[in-house]
Amino acid sequence: MTNQIMQKRRINKSVESINSKKLSIQFSLDGFSFCIYTQDDTIINFSEFDFEKTAVSPENLLDKIEAIFASEVLLQQDFTEVFAVHQNQLSTIVPDPFFNPKNVTEYLKYSIKILNDDLIAFDHIASISAKSVYVPYVNINNYIFQNFGEFEYKHHLSVLIEKLITQNTAKEETVFVNVFKNDFDIIVLKEKELIFSNSFSLTTKEDFIYYILFTLEQLKLAPEKVLLCFLGTIEKESELYTIVYKYVRNVTFLKNPSHFFTNETSISNHSNYILIN
Numbered sequence: 001m002t003n004q005i006m007q008k009r010r011i012n013k014s015v016e017s018i019n020s021k022k023l024s025i026q027f028s029l030d031g032f033s034f035c036i037y038t039q040d041d042t043i044i045n046f047s048e049f050d051f052e053k054t055a056v057s058p059e060n061l062l063d064k065i066e067a068i069f070a071s072e073v074l075l076q077q078d079f080t081e082v083f084a085v086h087q088n089q090l091s092t093i094v095p096d097p098f099f100n101p102k103n104v105t106e107y108l109k110y111s112i113k114i115l116n117d118d119l120i121a122f123d124h125i126a127s128i129s130a131k132s133v134y135v136p137y138v139n140i141n142n143y144i145f146q147n148f149g150e151f152e153y154k155h156h157l158s159v160l161i162e163k164l165i166t167q168n169t170a171k172e173e174t175v176f177v178n179v180f181k182n183d184f185d186i187i188v189l190k191e192k193e194l195i196f197s198n199s200f201s202l203t204t205k206e207d208f209i210y211y212i213l214f215t216l217e218q219l220k221l222a223p224e225k226v227l228l229c230f231l232g233t234i235e236k237e238s239e240l241y242t243i244v245y246k247y248v249r250n251v252t253f254l255k256n257p258s259h260f261f262t263n264e265t266s267i268s269n270h271s272n273y274i275l276i277n
Helices: 058-071 101-108 138-148 158-167 205-218 239-245
Strands: 002-010 019-026 031-038 043-050 081-086 091-095 121-125 128-134 152-155 173-179 182-192 195-203 227-233 250-255
Touching: 002 227, 019 138, 019 173, 031 058, 058 138, 081 138, 081 158, 091 101, 091 158, 101 128, 121 152, 121 158, 128 158, 152 158, 158 182, 158 195, 173 205, 182 205, 195 205, 205 239, 239 250
Parallel strands: 019 081, 081 152, 173 227, 227 250
Antiparallel strands: 002 043, 019 031, 031 043, 091 128, 121 128, 173 182, 182 195
């Protein structure tokens, strides 16, 4: 049902021998990953699963996640804290002055299809004084609660924007492109200010460069001058990087400051930016 593409223990100490552990998980219709931390945020396990076939529904996604939990002994433990990240395109950003919790459905209905029984959630993004309004996978939340009890969850863009703003030091506009298997995010910052945020489907490399160039055009950012930082599942050897570099020459990869990347891991420094602290 799933194909495990990576499992890397940070150190040799066994996870089972540590009494107080924290768990962070991230999931989408394309995959599932998790990190186990000590109380001082040292990563002692990171595992990532890539689904051979994209889940066609939240119910199908739950089947895949249940299979992972059944086979992964590391997930069959008690944790002092559990944090879950919902990764999907079912979200929008609403500035605090315009936000009313009674209108959450209204904020989403013009950009995505809302079903009558959909739960609408929102996260507060303090760094930009805004709310991320989104549709979480309720059945996955229920399953996590059944396994661990109370836990915290957020949308992936809430986590991503907060982390990028915290770490961004560039005074000029910087374009961050966060790549997943079948979609990607474009976030544009100027110092600590959010200029643009959106998510797009990724089918071909032509889709990829089209949305990037269209975003630059709308924001009046010169492709030959602007800094573009990649993160996520993209490498310099990929066709996505190659086609972008034909048009945007100031391209780099965002370095995750986590100490997880300082030793001999086979994980790219710019990957799993949302999950790995």
